[in-house]
Amino acid sequence: MKRAFFALLAALFLPACLAHAQGKTDIYILGKDKGSVSSMQAGGVTLVDVRATAKKLGGSVELYAAAKQIKVAFPGMYAILSAPLREVIINAQTVSLPAEVVATGSKIYAPVQFFMLPQVQKALDRQISFEKGALVVEKNFTLAFVDKEQQKSYDRLRLFQKGNLSFTSEQKNKHTVEANFPGAVLKRNVSLRLKDDFVRSFSLTQRGKDVLLKVILGKNAKNWRLTQEKGELVFVAGSALPAPVSAVEEAPAEELDLDMSPSVFAEEDDTPVMRPAPQPVLKSGAPVIVEKRKIRIVIDPGHGGKDPGATRRGSSQEKTLNLTVSKHLYNYLKKQGFDVKLTRDNDTFVTLAGRSKMANEYKADLFVSVHTNAAKRAAANGFEVYFRSDKATDKEAAEVAAFENEALQYEEAHYSFVDMLLESMAKNEFMNESSKLAGHIRNYVYKEPGIGIAVRQNNAIRQANFYVLRGVKAPAVLVEMGYISSAKDRARLNNKAAQKRMGDGIGKGIVSYLKAEGKIK
Ligand SMILES: [Zn+2]
Structure with missing residues (x-):
């Protein structure tokens, strides 16, 4: 116990900054470039200036430079970060970060993952992700377009959904299919023309508290379906549809590839900055295995x-x-x-x-x-x-x-x-x-x-x-x-x-x- 304790003490008094490469991390909030904060790399982890980042996100900050501690507050939550520990106190509970908090001079750096913690996202009611070296803050959406896939016998549209959204779908007439998602929050409106014989075009639109998906079918679209597959929503239309991917064979989370080409958004989006969709941060919890042992x-x-x-x-x-x-x-x-x-x-x-x-x-x-x-x-x-x-x-x-x-x-x-x-x-x-x-x-x-x-x-x-x-x-x-x-x-x-x-x-x-x-x- 003592040895570990003195190791901690020693670490405290060592200049912690020497091994870290300095850099900048851009911050995008609701599609707008909010400038950058200073950051550093340590063992594959990006650490950002906690004070500057928290302020950009609208938090309040108390910095205790001498104690190498910083308190960050967002609505309904606070966090205390201390160098050189990876444990952060959030609302009196301890949460572990992927790397230690680092103090250099008057700044305190924390792994960028701190700002992506569910507690922070919940407090800000935003989705926060780290994409291509930038911290991206977005609307707390539950539905987003992911990509399209045009095959020989069908077209497939993939949509990101948070949780299991409920929806109704119907064929309005020979060419039009509509689906309604009550209570869904759309990341952004999308309108795309595929101009082929299965799907002519489709659009996703936020209408008040609902999201409307509208698909205009092409002349060879004999069949269509809208189903939840692998945790995503999938719309398929064509002459011969592929078998649905069963939920049983659910892919691991990292295979939920949400990377999409920016050009997909280009048609109806006038925001200058394009950012890929964030990872679905609120994943369903893994089953808890209760260890059977004596008290x-x-x-x-x-x-x-x-x-x-x-x-x-x-x-x-x-x-x-x-x-x-x-x-x-x-x-x-x-x-x-x-x-x-x-x-x-x-x-x-x-x-x-x-x-x-x-x-x-x-x-x-x-x-x-x-x-x-x-x-x-x-x-x-x-x-x-x-x-x-x-x-x-x-x-x-x-x-x-x-x-x-x-x-x-x-x-x-x-x-x-x-x-x-x-x-x-x-x-x-x-x-x-x-x-x-x-x-x-x-x-x-x-x-x-x-x-x-x-x-x-x-x-x-x-x-x-x-x-x-x-x-x-x-x-x-x-x-x-x-x-x-x-x-x-x-x-x-x-x-x-x-x-x-x-x-x-x-x-x-x-x-x-x-x-x-x-x-x-
Ligand atoms: Zn006593």
């Missing part, structure tokens, strides 16, 4: 080794109480058939970051950190479960977090901005899950007989910014079993039967949560 739970006995945690004369130290109860919890969950891992099973020091890293490497489905509380106020007592949030529920919760985070002082690692960033990637997506988990644990510790520590229904669940919970890619909670500073709690915390009950209570809460969420039967 993995990581139990984290707080503190350890040189870090004793909360102490009180004449009592066990926090690190020892945490380990004892964690082992009871471990045994309980093992008996239930789960895969369980302890972040430490003896009196050793483990860094806070190392604990969450361990959980992620183990691919934990759930993380529970076990602690014992302490307060200056002797009357403070009771059991509490915390989940992580940037905002503490109250001043006391913040103080508990501050105390537990003190373990940082024992760590030699120097916490720089890179580390801060890794923390800020904390998965807020798990906040909701974590709060539910906290609820189940609270209820079952409350129900478990023989513990003898107060579980208050109104404030036993609290949120605060615990370092150890940050960055865990799973629902994660921190349990404070009781107050070592309270004579009453302290007696129970040191009681062997109560310790086992505490482990069982937490374990039952975990099982109840997993059942309630449908993760186990």
Whole structure:
């Protein structure tokens, strides 16, 4: 863990710009040339000046040059990009880019793919693609002409469709076929004369909220059809039609060749700049294969080794109480058939970051950190479960977090901005899950007989910014079993039967949560 961390630090201070060739990337918005932004190539990836590009796209930008970070905001979304990482935070979630963000001087460059992320396209309600070295922003169309193919016995027209558009088609008279696409957005009107004996001409026109396809058939067009094939719409007319391409033999996405010759558009298009159609960016998701494996739970006995945690004369130290109860919890969950891992099973020091890293490497489905509380106020007592949030529920919760985070002082690692960033990637997506988990644990510790520590229904669940919970890619909670500073709690915390009950209570809460969420039967 440390080595990787220092590698990151080293990378941070290296001049990152040396290996990159400087260049320019043109930007086209709705067919208009909007000038260029500076760009560079790195390992086959084009990186563009984030600030300049975002501004051209109408975004707002906050640049923190010293921190090598930039925040980009578009309507309804924000993104934080940081050199030298490929992970971008978008609306509190992490998204990986194909290459690292690079900082040079006062500029921050990101792979051009950042601007093509579905989140950005959705925020701008535009289709954004990178075509022939230019960033192309277009109307969020759902239908576009792709190309025509004139064969011996038929003519074929290919149309791009986003999703499966519905349509109706009919033969209006001997020579005219019309199809209507309700709700479709046409990339641009097209009118083409083929002047052969199968298709004389055809047009695609946006009419309000519908798109109309009109085909004038030639004298040898005995038959025609309009069908969805290989994810495209295909119109064929001729003397002998080819067999439709079955959807089962669907071609891989890269074979959906949307490259078209600009001359195809020339007839009815007066915009000076011709650009090829973008790739269909919103592809249907690949089937999700659910891996059948046991639920993995990581139990984290707080503190350890040189870090004793909360102490009180004449009592066990926090690190020892945490380990004892964690082992009871471990045994309980093992008996239930789960895969369980302890972040430490003896009196050793483990860094806070190392604990969450361990959980992620183990691919934990759930993380529970076990602690014992302490307060200056002797009357403070009771059991509490915390989940992580940037905002503490109250001043006391913040103080508990501050105390537990003190373990940082024992760590030699120097916490720089890179580390801060890794923390800020904390998965807020798990906040909701974590709060539910906290609820189940609270209820079952409350129900478990023989513990003898107060579980208050109104404030036993609290949120605060615990370092150890940050960055865990799973629902994660921190349990404070009781107050070592309270004579009453302290007696129970040191009681062997109560310790086992505490482990069982937490374990039952975990099982109840997993059942309630449908993760186990
Ligand atoms: Zn602690």
